[in-house]
Amino acid sequence: MTGGIPLSIDAQQTTTREERLKQLQLLQSKYDQEELNQIPSVAKNVPADIEKLELPPLSVFLDAVSENATIKKKQSEIKQIEAEYRLQKRDWWDYLRLNAMYSYGRYNILSNNSEESVPMYQTTMSSAQHNFNVGASIAIPLGGFTNRKLRLKSYRYSIEQVKYSMDEVMEERKLKVLEAYNAVTEQLATIKAKAESAALYNAQMKISENNYINGVIDIISLSLERGRRSSAVVLYEQSRVALHNSIILLELLTNVKIIKEK
Numbered sequence: 001m002t003g004g005i006p007l008s009i010d011a012q013q014t015t016t017r018e019e020r021l022k023q024l025q026l027l028q029s030k031y032d033q034e035e036l037n038q039i040p041s042v043a044k045n046v047p048a049d050i051e052k053l054e055l056p057p058l059s060v061f062l063d064a065v066s067e068n069a070t071i072k073k074k075q076s077e078i079k080q081i082e083a084e085y086r087l088q089k090r091d092w093w094d095y096l097r098l099n100a101m102y103s104y105g106r107y108n109i110l111s112n113n114s115e116e117s118v119p120m121y122q123t124t125m126s127s128a129q130h131n132f133n134v135g136a137s138i139a140i141p142l143g144g145f146t147n148r149k150l151r152l153k154s155y156r157y158s159i160e161q162v163k164y165s166m167d168e169v170m171e172e173r174k175l176k177v178l179e180a181y182n183a184v185t186e187q188l189a190t191i192k193a194k195a196e197s198a199a200l201y202n203a204q205m206k207i208s209e210n211n212y213i214n215g216v217i218d219i220i221s222l223s224l225e226r227g228r229r230s231s232a233v234v235l236y237e238q239s240r241v242a243l244h245n246s247i248i249l250l251e252l253l254t255n256v257k258i259i260k261e262k
Contacts, residue, residue, distance in 0.1 A: 017213060017214075017215075020212060020213050020215070021213060023219060024209060024212060024213065024222070027219070027222065027223060027226060028226075031226050031227070031229075031230050034230060035230050035233055035234055040237070040238065040241045043237045043238075043240060043241050045244075046240045046241055046243075046244045047244075047259060050191075050240055050243060050244060050247075050259070051188065051191045051192055051195050051240070051243070053188065053247070053258065053259070055181070055184060055185060055188065055258065056256065056258070058178070058181055060256060061177050061181055061250065061253075061254045061256055062174055062177060062178075064254040064255060064256050065170055065173045065174055065177060065253075065254065066170070067254075067255055068173055068253075068254075068255070070169055070173070071166060071169060071170060071173070074162060074165060074166035074169060075166065077162050078159060078162050078163060078166070081155060081158050081159050081162060082159060084155060085152070085155035085156065085159065088148075088151055088152055088155055089152060173253065176253055177250070177253050177254055180246060180249050180250040180253055181250060183246045184243065184246045184247055184250055187239065187242060187243040187246055188243065190239065191236070191239045191240065191243055194232070194235055194236040194239050195236055197232045197235075197236070198229075198232045198233050198235075198236040200232075201228060201229035201232040201233070202229065202233075204225065204229070205225060205226060205229045208221070208222055208225040208226075209222065244259075247259060
């Protein structure tokens with residue numbers, strides 16, 4: 001007896017149906033625990049019908065790359081530099097100076113007068129007047145004027161560099177999206193075969209258990225059959241977890257929702 005399960009063929013031939021039922025329960029408990037130990041704990045969070053998922057075309061994910069936060073940041077940098085460039089092109093207005101003045105008030109004029117027969121006396125004249133003047137001037141700093149062309153060229157180069165940087169980021173992001181998409185596509189193709197294999201072993205296991213109960217096969221044959229069934233189930237569950245992780249990665253790269261929440 002190994003692990004509470006007799007493996008002798010002679011013993012198998014002498015056991016009763018009730019004893020074989022008990023041995024079957026022990027065998028099931030043993031392999032069920034082994035399966036649980038090998039299946040990742042996150043498998044319970046994977047949608048049950050994930051292998052039936054239909055992936056949108058690759059173009060949908062590649063087009064969504066531009067919505068990435070890194071790309072948007074680069075686009076914002078370009079707009080900022082372009083705005084500074086436009087301001088720099090208009091800086092020649094700073095060379096012009098306009099001035100104007102306007103005043104209104106009453107003016108008093110005090111004057112001294114004298115005549116031969118009259119002592120000196122003062123007279124006052126009062127009147128309201130409007131005064132205004134308008135002028136313009138041009139002040140051109142030689143350094144700023146001569147370097148203006150170079151400054152504008154520097155802004156153009158900065159815009160080009162940020163655009164090249166954005167293109168580089170987009171290319172890298174698209175490569176990552178392509179790799180993730182291919183991984184999901186490949187896993188979807190293989191997981192269907194693994195699901196069919198697990199289902200086939202489950203069906204075969206039912207037949208083998210019934211044959212064992214009826215004494216058609218021995219415990220060793222049943223153990224081997226259950227081991228193959230467990231391997232197929234574990235491989236299938238591990239594939240489901242790997243597929244789920246690949247889909248989540250693709251969603252994070254593109255912000256395209258693939259797994260619909262129910």
